[in-house]
Amino acid sequence: MNKRGFKDKVYGELSRVAKAMANPVRLEIIDLLAQGPFSVEQIANYTGQSVANASQHLQTLKNAKLVRITRDGNFIYYSLAGVNVFNAWVGLRELGFAYNAEVEKVMHDFRCGHRGDLNAVDAATLMEMMEKEEVVLLDVRTEDEYNRGHIHKALSTPIDKLGTYLKKLPKGKTLVAYCRGPFCVYADEAVAFLQEKGHKAIRLKEGYPDWAIKGLPIRHKES
């Protein structure tokens, strides 16, 4: 094989991987699967797609080796093929943040409409805050996702049941809410709700997968 043929093959193969990521629905699926395995129906519901369409996108991701499947009874669960998939997704995400003003703008506008406080702490800041025991950390994802893995010392307070946990939360301390990632709005909703109830609340910029991949302290239930 000559030099051009070699390059055509290498860049061609890599562009197949990039093509598999180059679709809004598939990016949302990747972002979701960073939390762990989900069935086709769960993925379809979450992304607002028909089951057939979700399945089709999942086949595309599977062919590109970005996801893998495990069976459990009647269900097929999809999850990311490995940590490199998440890394590539983060690379793309940060690229979007850095140079695409439209991404920043959309996020800013959306969150402006939901709460006054646009601040968010990043992982490093939160680590410092936690060392001083100033904060209560809230995992507002589903209980299932919490059990799969959560930030050390976080309490499970799913967004749709947040009201029932209100009494147990101390008024003095800062509440920090986190969810699936920077595009997940659960933490924003939680912060809005908590601030309305008179709490001092702020969201964590990153989500659980970002925290975990940095090697920061986590815990999970034995399965």
Added chain:
Amino acid sequence: MNKRGFKDKVYGELSRVAKAMANPVRLEIIDLLAQGPFSVEQIANYTGQSVANASQHLQTLKNAKLVRITRDGNFIYYSLAGVNVFNAWVGLRELGFAYNAEVEKVMHDFRCGHRGDLNAVDAATLMEMMEKEEVVLLDVRTEDEYNRGHIHKALSTPIDKLGTYLKKLPKGKTLVAYCRGPFCVYADEAVAFLQEKGHKAIRLKEGYPDWAIKGLPIRHKES
């Protein structure tokens, strides 16, 4: 805006960035521009494309904010919009290496055909070797690229003039050749040539941009 509308916009914008990367020619352009600025004609020649086609791809990259331009005389020079573009490219590249057996296979087959020794040292290993002063480091890219920036202590020995440097190279020490990146074949060609001439030679797995972005020691000519 509702939650779905927000997500559609965010993932839609990010998929536009991914789409801009999802083409073999554009990936090769990104990989090249990691070395520094190049004109449209240089890019067209390097990628084996017509000037019009190269220009069209560059417009696509520019619209996605992945590259930016600077003028100098008659020429327009394209370069990466920032360090995040390179990071995203590396994320994709590593993803290809990790899960796409086809990429590994193509590289292995190609390099098998060119030299017996498939080994390559990585950056960390090279740093150790250099501390013991066991190696002579050769930058086999163009002299121009060397001047823009090179690994500290490397000699400029462009691949097409490598023969003229032969006498000056010590027979006892290990020669380590590096070039633009893992898909650049200059270092492979250099290693094959040097081994043929009785030298102990090996390539660096990564290219100059990978070395530089890790914060490892570099030097460059004042411009």
Added chain:
DNA sequence: CATTAATTCAATTGATTTATTGAATAGTTA
């Protein structure tokens, strides 16, 4: 073995993407 539920396949249509060609534009130099 038949039923059921979850998932995938196949065919269609409309929308994007790509390489090619040749013409147009915008800066530079004489």
Added chain:
DNA sequence: TAACTATTCAATAAATCAATTGAATTAATG
């Protein structure tokens, strides 16, 4: 200002991609 050069634009046709629909698989259960 005219000629030149590097780059971009516009139009085309072939190829690829996405959402929809309904039918076909596949594996577990009665």
